[in-house]
Amino acid sequence: MHVVVITKNTPDTAANVTVKGDGTIDWGSTLVVNPWDEYAITEAVLLKGAHNGTATILTVGGEEHSEALKHGLAIGCDQAIRVWDEALAGVDSLAYAEAAAAAIRKLGDVDLVLFGREFADTATDQHIYQVARKLGWTMLGSVAKIDAIDFAAKTIRVIRQTEHGAQTVSSALPAVVSVLKDINEPKYPTFIGIRKAAKAEMPVWSAADLGLDASALQPRAQQLRYQTLPVREGTVEMIEGATAQEKAAKLVDKLIEEKVL
Amino acid sequence: MTQGALVWIEQFQGRAASASWEALGAARTLAPDGPVIAAVFGQGVGDVAQEAIRRGADTVLVADDATLADYRFEPYVALLAQIVQERQPAFVLGAATVAGREVLAGTAADVGAGLLTDVTELSLEGGKLQAVRPVIGGKALSVEAITADGPQFATLRPRAFPASEPDESRSGEVVALSPALSEDAIATKVEATEARSGTVSLTDATIIVSGGRGVGGPEGFEPVRELASVLGAAVGASRAAVDAGWIPYEHQVGQTGKVVSPDLYIAVGISGAIQHQAGMRTAKVIVAINKDPDAPIFKLARYGIVGDLFEVLPALTDELRRRLG
16 A cells, blocks of 8 residues: 655744735744644554555655655655655645646555645645545545545545534545544654654656646746734723622623623 | 626535625625625525525525535535536635635636635735735735636635625525536545534634633533533633643644634633634634733733632623523
């Protein structure tokens, strides 16, 4: 079996970002593997271990995303591939999906493609569903648990979590799956893993390697600028009172005045 | 030539997702002269179709079929893509729910369209959609625009746009559609659905009561739940409380949990780390209850109470029970 996990680097979520006067953004930290992807990468490694297969970690992006690939190698992925081409700079989700899908087709024997829930920096997930469409594969999104998977019979059963509750879905493989935090406890790199990853060869596939011409990578949407959050106006009004009952009564009065009750 | 707007109306077990009516309202704003077309997929969804007309659709395309009874990506995307190809709407909108994000993204891929996801503001610049969207977990905003010709797609963050109000006097046409895929052509089968019972979904909630590290343990969520129950509110939590195992992850509000936008957010025993603020700062009124008067949450709150939550919460619950009847 062959599982592919697709990742990238994102700024640390604990960092303070700063929007500058010219509409650009300072992400305020070194890059780390996209936090949502830690679960997807761990799941890929667990699956390949349990089913004696191969796990490939793949990114579509520049050199700065190599660290995410090394993170995957360090916790047990077998190979890392970076897809990059000048033509991919600043593309939208659909062109990204074209490139990722072409790379999966080039790998050839893939049974399962895993993603984390979304990219933490751009807060986008549409590339995931668009990869499934470009491959013509089943999409199983927001998966909290892979309940059963049989690579020989090419079947999978998962539990999806949505606003409406839980949905148990079975499907044929190959499939694209996006995972939630519930799915596992992320693995962290070991010292030996990090040393092995540092020495690994990471091939870079260009648009030409993937048979993609410029028209397939034409963006249909673009990012224009960043803005700071609007400041929340007003200051806090502290509710005072001799007893909890008195404070509670005063607060309820205020909330009725605000028309939120 | 594209014209009008198409809105995908999400429904679950015959009830429309309230955020879909927000998308329908936005569609009318973007295409005031219409036609505004609503698409409803499911089984036994006639009432949802009628409600779509009352809420502003000129035409409702209804695909009522067993293959569409439960949400599945493949048959929903195939059908919506077929509708977009036939009708050529200028705009295709939906709610940025789990299903809405999947269906509109898949459809945009099929028809080769640009998509703006989870937007909180929408405008038109030279006939092209321009949107504001929160990024990096709500710590900054990004302005993005569609550049391609043809149908333009956007998903709207729930509770960021006003819902269209129902008008009993409106009329419109209901058109029945057949599914695009037969059951044999669909690889996924839904084996079981466990609907969320009794509790309000965080993203739809008008009131949320959230507990943090200050509640002290799983039993500390009891007074939080009681207050939420009196208010008809959803129960949220900070990451600290979720990581401690006091409450399941699905309740987590913040950068690595859910982003919410209720009318009233009551933060109980939550210090207010920047990652938590990112998930709730767009709430209309924020109330902070904390024993530490220096907790950062008070800087964001409209009202604050310094005190022991095990005294303040029961008092507040009693007071509300008395006043709200």
